[in-house]
Amino acid sequence: MSAPARESAVPGPQGEGAAVPALVANGLGKSYGGVRAVDDISLTLGAGERMGVIGPNGAGKTTLFKMIAGDVAPTDGRVELFGRDVTAVPTARRARLGVGRTFQVSNLFREMTVLDNVRVAARGGTAGARVFWRPQGSRDQVTARSRETLESVGLAYRSDDTVAALSHGEQRQLEIAMALVGDPRILLLDEPAAGLSAAERATLRELIEQLPRTIPILLIEHDMSLALGLTDRVMCMENGHHVVTGTPAEVRANETVREIYLGRRDRKEES
Ligand SMILES: Nc1ncnc2c1ncn2[C@@H]1O[C@H](COP(=O)(O)OP(=O)(O)OP(=O)(O)O)[C@@H](O)[C@H]1O
Ligand SMILES: [Mg+2]
Numbered sequence: 001m002s003a004p005a006r007e008s009a010v011p012g013p014q015g016e017g018a019a020v021p022a023l024v025a026n027g028l029g030k031s032y033g034g035v036r037a038v039d040d041i042s043l044t045l046g047a048g049e050r051m052g053v054i055g056p057n058g059a060g061k062t063t064l065f066k067m068i069a070g071d072v073a074p075t076d077g078r079v080e081l082f083g084r085d086v087t088a089v090p091t092a093r094r095a096r097l098g099v100g101r102t103f104q105v106s107n108l109f110r111e112m113t114v115l116d117n118v119r120v121a122a123r124g125g126t127a128g129a130r131v132f133w134r135p136q137g138s139r140d141q142v143t144a145r146s147r148e149t150l151e152s153v154g155l156a157y158r159s160d161d162t163v164a165a166l167s168h169g170e171q172r173q174l175e176i177a178m179a180l181v182g183d184p185r186i187l188l189l190d191e192p193a194a195g196l197s198a199a200e201r202a203t204l205r206e207l208i209e210q211l212p213r214t215i216p217i218l219l220i221e222h223d224m225s226l227a228l229g230l231t232d233r234v235m236c237m238e239n240g241h242h243v244v245t246g247t248p249a250e251v252r253a254n255e256t257v258r259e260i261y262l263g264r265r266d267r268k269e270e271s
Contacts, residue, residue: 020083021046022186022216023068029076030063037063039240040076045186050217052227054251055237056260061220062104064237065188068218069101070094082185095124100184102175104191104220108163114174115159118146121178149181150174153207169200173207180211187217193226205230224261228252236260 023045030038038060045051053061066072068079070091078087086094109117122142150156153173158166166174172192179187192208193201201223208230211217221227228234228248236243236257244254251257 024080027077028067028074031075036240041242043235045216045218048213048216050231052231052234053220054227054234059237060240062190065190069099069188098185100179100182101188102179102192106171106175108171110164111162113160113162115146117163118150118177118181122146122181146181149177153177169196169203172204187215190220193223
């Protein structure tokens with residue numbers, strides 16, 4: 001089934017092609033009063049590329065995501081999506097350009113069914129506007145698309161259950177379905193495996209691995225085996241600063257990263 005047409009309020013991408021990166025962040029910085037949450041972070045995410053963002057608590061990872069998604073205006077720097085400068089473009093409009101995302105703190109409607117949560121996401125009805133197309137078609141079309149997306153993340157059998165009845169791992173799968181239902185052109189995943197058991201993490205890992213390679217992914221993750229195992233490149237941040245960007249092997253071998261993750265044993269890595 002083909003996805004419904006994107007909202008026409010946003011003109012189609014210009015100059016789009018294999019050579020245009022999905023995302024370019026250039027010199028991004030964010031200050032909160034005296035706190036420099038993010039300082040001079042630049043990154044490029046190529047078409048179909050998967051990049052991990054790691055770093056200890058308070059490193060600035062979520063703030064970086066929020067500047068990319070549009071929730072937070074950068075103090076410095078620029079964000080380009082699909083070849084256009086979106087630094088001044090609000091979240092909902094960036095979502096309609098193709099940004100699908102999940103949140104570090106889940107914002108599911110717990111008393112609603114799984115299917116209804118996806119339907120709401122498909123209509124762009126959730127805070128944070130994670131969905132960018134508004135259905136031009138019928139209610140049936142939204143339902144069919146929502147069911148198809150639940151099937152693709154392995155949650156179809158849970159469609160009629162309330163979110164409150166789901167395990168933590170299933171809720172994370174649902175959040176990915178809600179990010180996927182709009183057929184995103186880039187996915188931002190903020191700690192999708194946080195708080196999951198080893199078995200749940202394995203399921204989630206498989207789910208992310210099996211997402212279409214055409215969707216570039218930026219993945220924040222404390223779990224090193226996930227962050228390094230699922231991505232082509234990894235960026236490590238600490239205290240808002242860039243530490244290193246490289247292949248998973250390069251990052252694993254980096255002295256500062258080893259100190260952060262092995263020397264100091266970040267607590268979430270062991271959970
Ligand atoms: N709205 C805000 N107001 C003030 N300070 C903030 C705000 N948001 C984040 N910060 C501060 O910015 C820094 C970076 O926070 P951020 O949430 O981006 O880190 P993180 O890498 O995502 O951490 P974690 O791994 O714990 O999720 C922290 O010192 C945090 O306290
Ligand atoms: Mg965070």
